[in-house]
Amino acid sequence: MTTRTAAPAGPVAGPAATVRPAARRGGVWWLPAAVVALVATVLVAVTIGPADLSVGDVAASVAGHLGLGGVLGLEPLGTLQDGMVWQLRLPRVLTAAAVGAGLAVCGVVMQSLTRNPLADPYLLGLSSGASLGAVLVLVAGLTVLLPVAAFVGAVAALVAALTLAGAIGTITPTRTVLAGLAVSQLAAAATSFVIFWSATGDSYREILSWLMGSVAGATWTSVAVTGIAVLVLGTLLASSGSVLDAFTFGDTAAAALGVPVARVRWLLLVGVALLTGALVSQSGSIGFVGLILPHAVRMLTGARHRLLLPLSALCGASFLVWADTLARTVFAPREVPVGIVTAAIGAPVFALLLWKGRRIA
Amino acid sequence: MTTTATGARTATTGTTPGPRGLDAERVSWSVGGRLILDGVDATAPAGAVSGLLGPNGSGKSTLLRVLAGVQPPSDAGARVAFDDADLLGLGRRKRARVLALVEQEASTDLPLTVLDAVLLGRIPHRSLLAGDSDADRAVAHRALATVGMTAFAEREVTTLSGGERQRVHMARALAQEPALILLDEPTNHLDVAAQLDALRTLRALAEDGVTVLAALHDLNLAAQTCDHVVLLSEGRVVAAGDVRDVLVPDVLDPVYGVRTEVLTHPRTGRPVLSFELPG
Numbered sequence: 031m032t033t034r035t036a037a038p039a040g041p042v043a044g045p046a047a048t049v050r051p052a053a054r055r056g057g058v059w060w061l062p063a064a065v066v067a068l069v070a071t072v073l074v075a076v077t078i079g080p081a082d083l084s085v086g087d088v089a090a091s092v093a094g095h096l097g098l099g100g101v102l103g104l105e106p107l108g109t110l111q112d113g114m115v116w117q118l119r120l121p122r123v124l125t126a127a128a129v130g131a132g133l134a135v136c137g138v139v140m141q142s143l144t145r146n147p148l149a150d151p152y153l154l155g156l157s158s159g160a161s162l163g164a165v166l167v168l169v170a171g172l173t174v175l176l177p178v179a180a181f182v183g184a185v186a187a188l189v190a191a192l193t194l195a196g197a198i199g200t201i202t203p204t205r206t207v208l209a210g211l212a213v214s215q216l217a218a219a220a221t222s223f224v225i226f227w228s229a230t231g232d233s234y235r236e237i238l239s240w241l242m243g244s245v246a247g248a249t250w251t252s253v254a255v256t257g258i259a260v261l262v263l264g265t266l267l268a269s270s271g272s273v274l275d276a277f278t279f280g281d282t283a284a285a286a287l288g289v290p291v292a293r294v295r296w297l298l299l300v301g302v303a304l305l306t307g308a309l310v311s312q313s314g315s316i317g318f319v320g321l322i323l324p325h326a327v328r329m330l331t332g333a334r335h336r337l338l339l340p341l342s343a344l345c346g347a348s349f350l351v352w353a354d355t356l357a358r359t360v361f362a363p364r365e366v367p368v369g370i371v372t373a374a375i376g377a378p379v380f381a382l383l384l385w386k387g388r389r390i391a
Numbered sequence: 392m393t394t395t396a397t398g399a400r401t402a403t404t405g406t407t408p409g410p411r412g413l414d415a416e417r418v419s420w421s422v423g424g425r426l427i428l429d430g431v432d433a434t435a436p437a438g439a440v441s442g443l444l445g446p447n448g449s450g451k452s453t454l455l456r457v458l459a460g461v462q463p464p465s466d467a468g469a470r471v472a473f474d475d476a477d478l479l480g481l482g483r484r485k486r487a488r489v490l491a492l493v494e495q496e497a498s499t500d501l502p503l504t505v506l507d508a509v510l511l512g513r514i515p516h517r518s519l520l521a522g523d524s525d526a527d528r529a530v531a532h533r534a535l536a537t538v539g540m541t542a543f544a545e546r547e548v549t550t551l552s553g554g555e556r557q558r559v560h561m562a563r564a565l566a567q568e569p570a571l572i573l574l575d576e577p578t579n580h581l582d583v584a585a586q587l588d589a590l591r592t593l594r595a596l597a598e599d600g601v602t603v604l605a606a607l608h609d610l611n612l613a614a615q616t617c618d619h620v621v622l623l624s625e626g627r628v629v630a631a632g633d634v635r636d637v638l639v640p641d642v643l644d645p646v647y648g649v650r651t652e653v654l655t656h657p658r659t660g661r662p663v664l665s666f667e668l669p670g
Contacts, residue, residue, distance in 0.1 A: 145499075145500075147500060269520060270519075272514055272517075272519045272520070272521070273519060275511055275514065276511060276514050278499050278501060278503060278508070278511060279494070279497035279498070279499055279508075279511070279560075280494075280497055282456065282461050282492070282494055282497070283492075283494060283497050283511075285459075285460070285461040285483075286459055286460075286461055286487060286491065286492040286494075287487050287511065287512070287514045287515055287567075288482075288483040288484035288485075288486065288487030288488075288514065288515040289483070289514075290483060328501070328502060329502070332502055332503060332504060332507060333499070333501035333502050333503040333507065334503075334507050334510075336522050
């Protein structure tokens, strides 16, 4: 067996192939490093913008509200500055972090389950369904109901897509993608129709901002919804590493490794849908995070999911916080929807990844 | 590599002592009302390389998938036994510790190293929340050594040639430490040296006590390698038994629609087949 291979033995695939595995061996340090980066990102991002805030001010405000100000001996912040940190920026930054983390994890799961490098959390028509629900209530002037309508829309899209995929036969990766595409297109057409038919000048900007995705209106309620969703569902999804690994060589290989393929696929798709629905209900459909982040992180960690899932979550969180910081500062005092920023960064990065090698397609 | 295999066998205390290999009875499978497998009885003796032969569409791949538990048989009367254990009744993970399936075209576009690909074979052996243990890595390295791919451990699967990739898949199957290994066309798309190489590995495994059943297209490779063969045609078993009894003109000609001549290899004494179209 070895006779033929002895001669060309050793890594001969050029520098790329020799460097990456070596980088992977340092893998234990990626997670702590990403945690530190995320904490620093949150603290620094809150200081950025009008009003001169320092990281110390942010720490003081947070400590004060957690009742730790006295213990840590930090000077309390002025009411105005404290309000800016605690009521405006911190909820926004934390929501961005939770949404980014959730989208990145969902992206990894969807790409692995469908074995499709172009898959993202919105694959099953979730964002289109959420958009339809959101636009309906915005047009009706019932803005209060927006998160509920978006969540219901996302779940309805999932049910429609899975019913359609299941009606064709066994839910295979290809059928999942195609059914999601059909539902997505239908919901998008309905959304366009509603906007075209009944949107007024006032609701246009609101609708557009929602469709592009934004965390500008984030409150502590948004933090609670997205944070709890990410902690509960995200942790469940992130612990499915071994199972997702088994799908690397397809459904049959996974089944032969003892994975109950159909049940696992249903469970994970429902988990992705619920998490994405919760995120979208607060932020609208922010694109490219769930598509790009998994690929970028995979270049660091390789394709095994045990490290890929949590690291994607942490990097996705930091990424979206910075993207949102850009969204609110670059054209200050005007804001752009963060979805425009993620697309502006994500699309070229995606092109670069494609160009750098056949790694993902 | 075969500790589990022998362990599993000594544990079984049937009426007949010793390993019995794979014994499948009345296996049927249909899709959309079309019968793909029609009551197949097939055996693969323990510690031997058995060949599953038959023309395109005769049901070889489907039979392997049903035997591997990937697809349930469509008839409740089916029975698949391995060394007295009921394979169909076994839980998925337990089954994955007894048998491994090497598919015909399993590929990935993901940046996966050879070692990581082989470590996937350890999934049935550990908790779903656990990572790779040192023992898992040791088994994976041994499996790589068995197929002669040790030097490739850190290479990415996507950079390998077809023959090298086939060996990685075999190593992944070996990492499952199976007592039974099912392979679908393990020599497909391989050059002649790589084909012989793959089959030599199978023979070595069989000598170690693993039961091997491989679907093969090339009848001459089967003649050279297999001890026992099962010939399928249109979802039924046409003939089964010793390779010298099955690979004969009377059996092969009607199944493949060719005229077969059987010669004897002057050195090995094994049959060598030559074919021509009739008429």
